[in-house]
Amino acid sequence: MPELPEVETMRRGIAHLAGLRIDTASFPRSSVRPIVTRPAPARLRRRLAGRTIVAVHRFGKRVVLELDAVGPENRGWLVIEPRMTGLLLVVDPPTRTHVRMELGIDSRACPRLIFWDRRGLGTIRLLDAGELAAACGPARLGPDGLVVTGSALAERLGGSRRAVKVALLDQRAVAGIGNIYAAEILFAAGIDPRTACRRLRPADWERIAAAARSILEKAVRMEGSSIGDETYRTADNRTGRFQRQHRVYGRAGEACHACGGPVVRLVQAQRSTFFCPCCQWQRRR
DNA sequence: CGTTCAACCTGGGCGC
DNA sequence: TGCGCCCAGGTTGAAC
Numbered sequence: 001m002p003e004l005p006e007v008e009t010m011r012r013g014i015a016h017l018a019g020l021r022i023d024t025a026s027f028p029r030s031s032v033r034p035i036v037t038r039p040a041p042a043r044l045r046r047r048l049a050g051r052t053i054v055a056v057h058r059f060g061k062r063v064v065l066e067l068d069a070v071g072p073e074n075r076g077w078l079v080i081e082p083r084m085t086g087l088l089l090v091v092d093p094p095t096r097t098h099v100r101m102e103l104g105i106d107s108r109a110c111p112r113l114i115f116w117d118r119r120g121l122g123t124i125r126l127l128d129a130g131e132l133a134a135a136c137g138p139a140r141l142g143p144d145g146l147v148v149t150g151s152a153l154a155e156r157l158g159g160s161r162r163a164v165k166v167a168l169l170d171q172r173a174v175a176g177i178g179n180i181y182a183a184e185i186l187f188a189a190g191i192d193p194r195t196a197c198r199r200l201r202p203a204d205w206e207r208i209a210a211a212a213r214s215i216l217e218k219a220v221r222m223e224g225s226s227i228g229d230e231t232y233r234t235a236d237n238r239t240g241r242f243q244r245q246h247r248v249y250g251r252a253g254e255a256c257h258a259c260g261g262p263v264v265r266l267v268q269a270q271r272s273t274f275f276c277p278c279c280q281w282q283r284r285r
Numbered sequence: 286c287g288t289t290c291a292a293c294c295t296g297g298g299c300g301c
Numbered sequence: 302t303g304c305g306c307c308c309a310g311g312t313t314g315a316a317c
Contacts, residue, residue, distance in 0.1 A: 002310060002311090003310060006310075031294075033293080033294075061310095061311075081311085081312085082310090082311085083293090083294095083310085083311045084294085084295095084309070084310060084312095085294090085295080085309090085310080085311095098295085117294095118294085118295060118296075119293085119294045119295045119296080119309090120293085120295075121293060121294055121295090121311070122311090123312090160286090160287090161286075161287070162287065162288090166287095166288090169311090171311095171312090179309090179310060180310060181310095225310080227309090227310075228297080228309085231309090232310070269288075269289080270288095270289070270290075271309095271311095272308085272309085288316105288317085289315100289316085290314105290315085290316080291313100291315085291316105292314090292315105293312090293313095295309105296308100297307105297309090298306105298307085298308080299305105299306085299307085299308100300304105300306085301303100301304090301305090
């Protein structure tokens with residue numbers, strides 16, 4: 001579920017935890033297979049207790065709690081990856097099932113932070129500086145989608161034979177774009193998602209980058225996209241509002257707002273792509 | 286290099 | 302009602 005706008009909204013929703021101390025950490029087992037944590041839950045619990053949250057970061061689609069050094073512990077980074085259904089909440093989740101992590105925070109302002117993940121595909125890892133660089137550094141994540149430039153995209157993807165929609169999902173090329181926003185960005189840029197990257201010219205990459213910045217920024221302002229029940233929510237359990245602005249995502253068979261023709265769904269790299277064949281054209285040479 | 290498939294999970298929706 | 306199937310915001314690794 002969460003892509004850059006949703007994860008950024010989560011980050012902002014818990015940014016006020018900076019400066020506060022983690023009292024207790026628990027990792028309830030709520031399904032056949034417990035959520036993936038590193039280290040394993042029992043040890044992670046001990047290593048988190050008593051640590052102060054120095055800052056709350058976002059790297060691509062991950063929220064990262066920076067923790068201070070205490071006793072034998074060096075400075076650490078708790079990397080939370082929500083994947084499809086993970087949520088960070090400062091209020092009670094819809095149900096107590098699927099709670100994967102609960103941090104008791106030493107403050108009346110925020111008694112707790114809950115990671116609630118219906119499908120349990122999310123991961124939580126406590127990393128040191130070197131591991132953080134390997135997981136969230138430039139080798140793994142391209143420039144953030146909010147500030148990506150056309151030349152950065154052209155440099156990373158310009159020679160690729162991949163379809164541009166598939167390439168935009170590559171976090172090494174640009175960080176934070178997922179299936180919803182890839183579709184919306186390419187609609188805004190007027191480019192067919194099947195176009196091979198190598199067919200695109202510098203001006204096309206500029207249009208894509210400009211559309212990415214503009215759409216992601218607007219989606220952040222509207223606190224992300226909430227689709228269906230038990231889907232993405234803000235940290236205080238409100239729905240996002242950007243789903244109302246979707247032009248193509250999830251609209252197969254419906255009329256394009258621009259031309260009136262039907263929005264089409266197709267599958268690329270095992271994932272749905274939505275686009276308007278009339279408004280989004282393909283450069284073939 | 287690029288694509289395809291499977292896997293990790295839960296649960297909603299649909300056809301029969 | 303129930304069953305089986307397809308679908309879902311993500312990521313990773315293996316196989317071809």
